[in-house]
Amino acid sequence: MNDMKQFSFILLLFFGAVLASCIREDISGNSPEDNFESLWKIIDEQYCFLDYKNQEYGLDWNEVHARYARRITPSMGSEALFEVLSEMVNELKDGHVNLSSSLATSQYRAWFDAYPHNFSDSIQSNYLGKDYIISSGLTYQILENNIGYIYCESFSSGIGDGNLDQTLNKLSVCDGLIVDVRDNGGGALTTAQKLAARFTNEKVLTGYISHKTGPGHNDFSTPQPVYLEPSDGIRWQKKVVVLTNRRSYSATNDFVNAMKQLPLVTIMGDKTGGGSGLPFSSEIPNGWSIRFSASPMFDPEMNQLEFGIDPDVKIDMKSEDMQNGKDTMIEAACLLLKK
Numbered sequence: 001m002n003d004m005k006q007f008s009f010i011l012l013l014f015f016g017a018v019l020a021s022c023i024r025e026d027i028s029g030n031s032p033e034d035n036f037e038s039l040w041k042i043i044d045e046q047y048c049f050l051d052y053k054n055q056e057y058g059l060d061w062n063e064v065h066a067r068y069a070r071r072i073t074p075s076m077g078s079e080a081l082f083e084v085l086s087e088m089v090n091e092l093k094d095g096h097v098n099l100s101s102s103l104a105t106s107q108y109r110a111w112f113d114a115y116p117h118n119f120s121d122s123i124q125s126n127y128l129g130k131d132y133i134i135s136s137g138l139t140y141q142i143l144e145n146n147i148g149y150i151y152c153e154s155f156s157s158g159i160g161d162g163n164l165d166q167t168l169n170k171l172s173v174c175d176g177l178i179v180d181v182r183d184n185g186g187g188a189l190t191t192a193q194k195l196a197a198r199f200t201n202e203k204v205l206t207g208y209i210s211h212k213t214g215p216g217h218n219d220f221s222t223p224q225p226v227y228l229e230p231s232d233g234i235r236w237q238k239k240v241v242v243l244t245n246r247r248s249y250s251a252t253n254d255f256v257n258a259m260k261q262l263p264l265v266t267i268m269g270d271k272t273g274g275g276s277g278l279p280f281s282s283e284i285p286n287g288w289s290i291r292f293s294a295s296p297m298f299d300p301e302m303n304q305l306e307f308g309i310d311p312d313v314k315i316d317m318k319s320e321d322m323q324n325g326k327d328t329m330i331e332a333a334c335l336l337l338k339k
Contacts, residue, residue: 045215118245119182136163148174155187176337186250197231241333249273276305
């Protein structure tokens with residue numbers, strides 16, 4: 001079994017175990033205080049970035065407990081409890097942390113809301129024209145300057161090897177290739193790796209992964225290396241620019257990290273949104289579910305990827321270009337690839 005298949009198999013086992021039996025804290029009561037304590041304890045013992053986020057922005061989970069415990073009252077209703085608990089988990093500043101109930105699902109949006117969007121699908125349509133092709137979730141076109149352009153909107157749907165062969169064969173006449181993953185919120189890590197495997201001819205170390213092994217904030221397994229194996233299908237042999245923005249998140253963050261390790265690839269645009277911790281699910285006594293990051297991922301130098309990946313070339317969309325129907329990032333990518 002090669003490393004990519006082995007890693008995929010490990011992921012399938014990991015997520016299969018999660019789906020088969022979500023962890024439920026052994027708390028007998030179902031009062032607002034019981035649910036608060038259960039949720040706080042789940043994060044305290046199983047969330048994987050508490051110490052890292054303490055270092056990065058001073059998160060003190062014990063202080064969070066003291067502050068939010070004062071807002072919990074025995075008579076508070078479900079809506080009030082959900083609001084308080086949602087605000088508490090948003091202290092983690094993690095888009096993978098979601099509290100779900102019949103009322104709503106909490107979301108932390110500041111990881112992209114506080115930044116320029118740096119993408120416009122209406123302007124993108126000026127480049128795609130009318131005769132673009134959609135194949136297995138990928139939208140592609142040959143631009144007027146003979147640069148290939150692939151837009152990958154999501155890794156949630158599987159990308160077929162036959163479709164990738166057809167797409168890359170069609171674009172083989174181009175002088176270079178743009179792979180646009182702006183606004184790609186993620187999906188399956190195995191799908192992201194399948195696409196990245198088309199851009200390397202050799203096995204490449206892309207980083208490390210670890211798993212939570214105990215209740216302590218530093219209880220982790222020994223980091224295991226993650227490799228990108230070259231595909232058995234058609235592989236791209238020319239220069240590539242990957243376009244990113246803050247909404248390039250989760251599995252897309254992993255894709256960008258893998259592509260960043262390859263010699264013919266340039267990452268261009270804005271810093272990615274991050275979301276490097278593999279999500280896990282649990283449940284508090286009233287039946288509400290909590291999803292959270294449980295397994296941190298690192299780059300080959302063991303740097304955390306949770307808060308995003310810096311581009312090789314930092315570029316924002318210019319308002320004057322947008323007014324003229326131009327995409328600043330696509331234009332800059334074409335200039336680099338035509339050099």
